[in-house]
Amino acid sequence: xxxxxxxxxxxxxxxxxxxxxxxxxxxxxxxxxxxxxxxxxxxxxxxxxxxxxxxxxxxxxxxxxxxxxxxxxxxxxxxxxxxxxxxxxxxxxxxxxxxxxxxxxxxxxxxxxxxxxxxxxxxxxxxxxxxxxxxxxxxxxxxxxxxxxxxxxxxxxxxxxxxxxxxxxxxxxxxxxxxxxxxxxxxxxxxxxxxxxxxxxxxxxxxxxxxxx
Amino acid sequence: xxxxxxxxxxxxxxxxxxxxxxxxxxxxxxxxxxxxxxxxxxxxxxxxxxxxxxxxxxxxxxxxxxxxxxxxxxxxxxxxxxxxxxxxxxxxxxxxxxxxxxxxxxxxxxxxxxxxxxxxxxxxxxxxxxxxxxxxxxxxxxxxxxxxxxxxxxxxxxxxxxxxxxxxxxxxxxxxxxxxxxxxxxxxxxxxxxxxxxxxxxxxxxxxxxxxxxxxxxxxxxxxxxxxxxxxxxxxxxxxxxxxxxxxxxxxxxxxxxxx
Amino acid sequence: xxxxxxxxxxxxxxxxxxxxxxxxxxxxxxxxxxxxxxxxxxxxxxxxxxxxxxxxxxxxxxxxxxxxxxxxxxxxxxxxxxxxxxxxxxxxxxxxxxxxxxxxxxxxxxxxxxxxxxxxxxxxxxxxxxxxxxxxxxxxxxxxxxxxxxxxxxxxxxxxxxxxxxxxxxxxxxxxx
Numbered sequence: 028x029x030x031x032x033x034x035x036x037x038x039x040x041x042x043x044x045x046x047x048x049x050x051x052x053x054x055x056x057x058x059x060x061x062x063x064x065x066x067x068x069x070x071x072x073x074x075x076x077x078x079x080x081x082x083x084x085x086x087x088x089x090x091x092x093x094x095x096x097x098x099x100x101x102x103x104x105x106x107x108x109x110x111x112x113x114x115x116x117x118x119x120x121x122x123x124x125x126x127x128x129x130x131x132x133x134x135x136x137x138x139x140x141x142x143x144x145x146x147x148x149x150x151x152x153x154x155x156x157x158x159x160x161x162x163x164x165x166x167x168x169x170x171x172x173x174x175x176x177x178x179x180x181x182x183x184x185x186x187x188x189x190x191x192x193x194x195x196x197x198x199x200x201x202x203x204x205x206x207x208x209x210x211x212x213x214x215x216x217x218x219x220x221x222x223x224x225x226x227x228x229x230x231x232x233x234x235x236x237x238x239x240x
Numbered sequence: 241x242x243x244x245x246x247x248x249x250x251x252x253x254x255x256x257x258x259x260x261x262x263x264x265x266x267x268x269x270x271x272x273x274x275x276x277x278x279x280x281x282x283x284x285x286x287x288x289x290x291x292x293x294x295x296x297x298x299x300x301x302x303x304x305x306x307x308x309x310x311x312x313x314x315x316x317x318x319x320x321x322x323x324x325x326x327x328x329x330x331x332x333x334x335x336x337x338x339x340x341x342x343x344x345x346x347x348x349x350x351x352x353x354x355x356x357x358x359x360x361x362x363x364x365x366x367x368x369x370x371x372x373x374x375x376x377x378x379x380x381x382x383x384x385x386x387x388x389x390x391x392x393x394x395x396x397x398x399x400x401x402x403x404x405x406x407x408x409x410x411x412x413x414x415x416x417x418x419x420x421x422x423x424x425x426x427x428x429x430x431x432x433x434x435x436x437x438x439x440x441x442x443x444x445x446x447x448x449x450x451x452x453x454x455x456x457x458x459x460x461x462x463x464x465x466x467x468x469x470x471x472x473x474x475x476x477x478x479x480x481x482x483x484x485x486x487x488x489x490x491x492x493x494x495x496x497x498x499x500x
Numbered sequence: 501x502x503x504x505x506x507x508x509x510x511x512x513x514x515x516x517x518x519x520x521x522x523x524x525x526x527x528x529x530x531x532x533x534x535x536x537x538x539x540x541x542x543x544x545x546x547x548x549x550x551x552x553x554x555x556x557x558x559x560x561x562x563x564x565x566x567x568x569x570x571x572x573x574x575x576x577x578x579x580x581x582x583x584x585x586x587x588x589x590x591x592x593x594x595x596x597x598x599x600x601x602x603x604x605x606x607x608x609x610x611x612x613x614x615x616x617x618x619x620x621x622x623x624x625x626x627x628x629x630x631x632x633x634x635x636x637x638x639x640x641x642x643x644x645x646x647x648x649x650x651x652x653x654x655x656x657x658x659x660x661x662x663x664x665x666x667x668x669x670x671x672x673x674x675x676x677x
Contacts, residue, residue: 041500093550099519
């Protein structure tokens with residue numbers, strides 16, 4: 028059949044065109060992909076021109092304008108010293124229910140982790156009161172910002188050992204934190220009078236000039 | 241010219257009515273069963289619609305073929321162009337001679353079902369007459385017409401409430417189409433080709449014909465015709481394949497599916 | 501009685517505003533007092549960039565370069581303070597590099613840094629430009645501002661970098677580590 032021969036020719040042409048189209052398409056696709064890649068590379072590739080570092084002949088000088096604006100900040104300080112130091116009575120705390128045994132076998136209280144319950148500490152204290160145990164409790168309360176309680180326990184420690192420096196300081200600090208600066212300073216003065224402690228002196232100054240707040 | 245394997249294949253796809261070689265597919269089996277189930281029930285009009293070439297006529301032929309009782313069913317596959325011709329045709333089929341169907345009505349024992357193919361070709365006059373006959377309840381009509389045509393709309397308008405059932409024929413899907421091709425080839429003894437025909441090939445053809453059976457038959461006929469020609473003329477073109485892809489493309493070009 | 505007087509002394513001292521005193525000292529060029537006392541009031545000084553700069557410069561003038569670290573980190577709110585921050589940073593860097601180069605004999609190359617008016621910067625630049633004469637492990641340098649003798653000496657089991665500066669007929673000794 029003649030027409031089928033012609034059909035075959037037509038088909039060959041069609042096939043050829045199809046292949047050509049496919050090649051062209053692939054070529055364009057490749058070009059596009061390559062083009063995109065290049066564009067991307069150029070974008071990220073920063074044009075680093077080798078800049079020559081200039082020879083520094085210039086000197087950096089300090090700027091002293093601040094000298095014109097030196098001003099001491101205002102703060103409260105004690106204007107007059109009281110003539111006599113009033114001896115303020117040390118607050119009495121509630122009497123310990125249990126009798127204190129004469130011979131106290133000091134068991135070293137080893138606190139392995141910080142999370143030991145404060146009640147447990149108190150229980151141990153009442154079992155066998157020592158200044159150190161009281162101070163641990165006082166410190167804990169101080170950390171927890173419960174200054175009333177820390178003062179109380181510092182006082183307990185102090186009663187057991189009047190020479191214990193930390194009990195004085197912690198008591199005074201607890202007072203100061205409660206806003207009772209005057210009482211705190213008084214307490215420290217008393218202690219300083221007794222002991223001449225440098226720390227007490229520094230703490231007094233710090234409370235006065237507001238460094239310790 | 242030796243016996244070509246393609247000869248049988250070609251025969252398989254010649255558009256002719258062969259109800260005994262009807263290819264059963266899931267979709268058309270359902271329709272046939274529906275027809276069987278309603279044929280003995282009382283109805284006035286049943287519509288069978290579908291796009292041209294979908295296989296309405298083939299289905300109806302097959303239906304008739306399957307009917308055990310052929311007495312009460314007649315079919316008009318050739319359209320009538322005037323009312324007189326219509327009356328003549330149906331009365332001849334039912335009564336054996338030319339009478340007025342309305343007058344001869346009482347002669348009917350029970351009911352007579354008349355299958356009318358290509359009903360879209362019928363004039364309003366004939367359609368109205370069909371309606372009148374249907375109203376007698378002695379005549380039942382199964383009308384087969386092309387879908388989505390003005391005629392369909394008109395027919396529906398005319399018959400309105402009298403339409404008891406509408407059976408819609410849809411084209412097969414790709415899977416079904418492949419089964420159709422293979423079954424056809426098998427039933428015509430083109431076994432080698434049936435085995436060599438892959439779903440891929442069916443899909444390629446499906447893409448062109450969209451499953452329209454008439455168009456597909458034409459396509460496949462053309463395909464095997466071309467193969468047959470080149471088998472003799474230049475066998476090397478076949479590349480030792482029973483159906484090389486290029487011939488499908490060639491058929492498509494020949495039939496105008498591809499512009500080349 | 502002694503204790504009472506001792507007790508009074510801190511009280512008397514407490515009456516003076518310490519910051520005012522620092523400013524006074526600075527104006528009178530008692531840089532030593534400003535730097536040494538200023539550290540105690542650092543918390544107050546750090547709140548004011550002017551006071552902080554005063555402290556920093558005081559420490560610089562007594563060659564306490566290490567005390568410049570904190571102020572250098574903290575300055576930066578204004579253009580001026582940022583400038584001074586760069587100034588101090590430069591001096592700190594130059595001190596560290598020069599000490600490392602001269603005491604530990606480390607090799608440093610490609611140093612091209614701006615100069616400052618501070619003595620160490622001048623010596624730094626002269627050294628790295630190799631504009632010196634080395635006689636018996638002493639580097640002798642000179643520029644338009646002063647003459648310098650640079651050497652390393654051990655003091656209290658620690659090695660120090662000494663710079664003797666002769667400027668306007670006066671001699672100054674700088675010590676770095």
